Amino acid sequence: MTLKTTPSDLDLLRLMMAGGEEAFAELYRRRQGGVYRFALQMSGSPEIAEDVTQEVFIVLIRTAERYNPDRGSLSAYLYGIARNYVLRKLEQDRPYLPLTESADDGVTHPSMISDTDPLVELTRNESIKSLREAILALPAHYREVIVLCELHEMSYLEAADVVGCAVGTVRSRLHRGRALLIEKLRAARDRDHASQEVKPARCFA
Amino acid sequence: MNCHELLAVAGELVRDQLMDATQREKALEHAASCVKCSNHLSDERALTAAFQTMSRVADEQAPPRVEAAVLAAFREKHASLPSIAPQRQSRRWLYAVAAAAAVVIIAGMLAVFLTRNSDIKDKTASTESQDFKSSPLTPIPLVTPASPPEPEHVPSTVIKNEPRAGKRLKRVPQPSLATTVPDKPAEIATDFIPLMGGEFVEQMDGGQVMRVELPRSALMSFGLPMDMERATQRVKADVVVGNDGLARAIRFVR
Numbered sequence: 001m002t003l004k005t006t007p008s009d010l011d012l013l014r015l016m017m018a019g020g021e022e023a024f025a026e027l028y029r030r031r032q033g034g035v036y037r038f039a040l041q042m043s044g045s046p047e048i049a050e051d052v053t054q055e056v057f058i059v060l061i062r063t064a065e066r067y068n069p070d071r072g073s074l075s076a077y078l079y080g081i082a083r084n085y086v087l088r089k090l091e092q093d094r095p096y097l098p099l100t101e102s103a104d105d106g107v108t109h110p111s112m113i114s115d116t117d118p119l120v121e122l123t124r125n126e127s128i129k130s131l132r133e134a135i136l137a138l139p140a141h142y143r144e145v146i147v148l149c150e151l152h153e154m155s156y157l158e159a160a161d162v163v164g165c166a167v168g169t170v171r172s173r174l175h176r177g178r179a180l181l182i183e184k185l186r187a188a189r190d191r192d193h194a195s196q197e198v199k200p201a202r203c204f205a
Numbered sequence: 206m207n208c209h210e211l212l213a214v215a216g217e218l219v220r221d222q223l224m225d226a227t228q229r230e231k232a233l234e235h236a237a238s239c240v241k242c243s244n245h246l247s248d249e250r251a252l253t254a255a256f257q258t259m260s261r262v263a264d265e266q267a268p269p270r271v272e273a274a275v276l277a278a279f280r281e282k283h284a285s286l287p288s289i290a291p292q293r294q295s296r297r298w299l300y301a302v303a304a305a306a307a308v309v310i311i312a313g314m315l316a317v318f319l320t321r322n323s324d325i326k327d328k329t330a331s332t333e334s335q336d337f338k339s340s341p342l343t344p345i346p347l348v349t350p351a352s353p354p355e356p357e358h359v360p361s362t363v364i365k366n367e368p369r370a371g372k373r374l375k376r377v378p379q380p381s382l383a384t385t386v387p388d389k390p391a392e393i394a395t396d397f398i399p400l401m402g403g404e405f406v407e408q409m410d411g412g413q414v415m416r417v418e419l420p421r422s423a424l425m426s427f428g429l430p431m432d433m434e435r436a437t438q439r440v441k442a443d444v445v446v447g448n449d450g451l452a453r454a455i456r457f458v459r
Contacts, residue, residue, distance in 0.1 A: 014434060017436075025272075033264075035267075040265055150260070151256060174216065182249065
């Protein structure tokens with residue numbers, strides 16, 4: 001009986017650098033989902049997510065030797081490339097996407113306003129869309145740590161590797177990002193309650 | 206704990222990342238007695254639960270066409286390696302050798318010029334030519350003295366599977382022209398590989414052997430096997446340079 005061990009990312013990378021197509025395919029299948037979802041959650045655009053995923057792996061093919069295992073996991077390295085491409089794409093598309101709203105202006109983005117009570121329904125699948133829109137309305141530097149730490153369950157250290165900042169910065173951005181989400185979702189809830197209170201009732205008497 | 210302090214730790218509290226047990230107890234105590242903070246903790250919990258739901262149901266994958274595209278890019282890169290990369294490497298190597306040869310020629314001319322000047326001053330014209338003949342082009346230490354070859358852990362199969370038997374790695378008896386190469390009995394080298402249309406070391410009337418370092422990929426340029434994992438490292442080589450400054454042959458050393 002032989003034990004079949006799963007090759008690590010680093011093993012696959014080495015095989016890939018030696019020309020192993022199977023190893024590259026395995027590495028791609030293992031990591032593309034995370035990269036694609038990260039790009040999608042950051043941009044809200046399947047087209048951008050698709051482009052970014054393709055770019056990330058093409059960069060890996062061309063410059064695999066630049067990866068240094070001492071500086072972080074391969075996964076974090078790929079997320080880091082993806083982050084750079086996403087931010088570049090968002091910068092290019094800035095005139096067309098309302099994603100650069102200031103965090104502190106106190107204005108709730110219309111896309112974050114849900115027809116239902118957001119905080120009550122957040123735990124339901126129907127409200128995921130509302131939360132997704134709320135995340136997309138955050139400034140990019142808060143959005144990326146929310147996506148990495150909350151949706152991709154990365155540690156502060158891993159997220160710091162991806163973003164290229166200190167762990168303390170990740171922690172404070174995460175705290176602020178969460179506070180912004182709650183604040184805005186709460187504002188949406190209050191607005192919704194207010195609209196229900198002033199709902200006119202027609203008298204048929 | 207007051208409301209402000211609770212707000213600072215609320216996120217980590219609901220995500221079970223607040224490591225200080227005392228702080229956690231104080232936060233919960235405060236939340237139990239403060240309606241505002243209790244509501245805030247509820248909101249934080251709802252948000253965390255929503256994140257968990259969202260990450261659980263997120264199963265989006267890149268479309269299959271992306272995989273096809275990156276696999277095509279991979280094949281394209283690796284298919285182009287044997288035909289393009291060696292040419293580039295061999296050109297780079299030739300430039301390096303040509304530059305080294307040019308430096309040798311200039312240094313040789315300078316040496317001759319200085320020798321002649323000193324001889325004219327001493328008015329010993331008769332011995333001038335003899336001195337020149339008796340001291341052929343002195344190797345000037347243009348190249349860093351060869352350091353002891355690093356032990357390389359090249360698998361033995363790599364040597365056995367060499368495609369060209371003539372260039373099989375072997376222990377080399379010291380050739381007559383290799384007197385300037387440090388005598389290292391443990392040194393392993395290939396045979397000298399001619400660089401100029403069949404002309405080889407024996408047909409030269411003089412020259413020197415220079416120890417140089419080249420990118421490891423230069424091995425591939427001569428049909429020698431290369432360990433891809435060490436592609437970024439350098440490999441030592443001895444280059445036979447004739448008195449005319451042209452490189453005649455090369456051998457790889459480890």
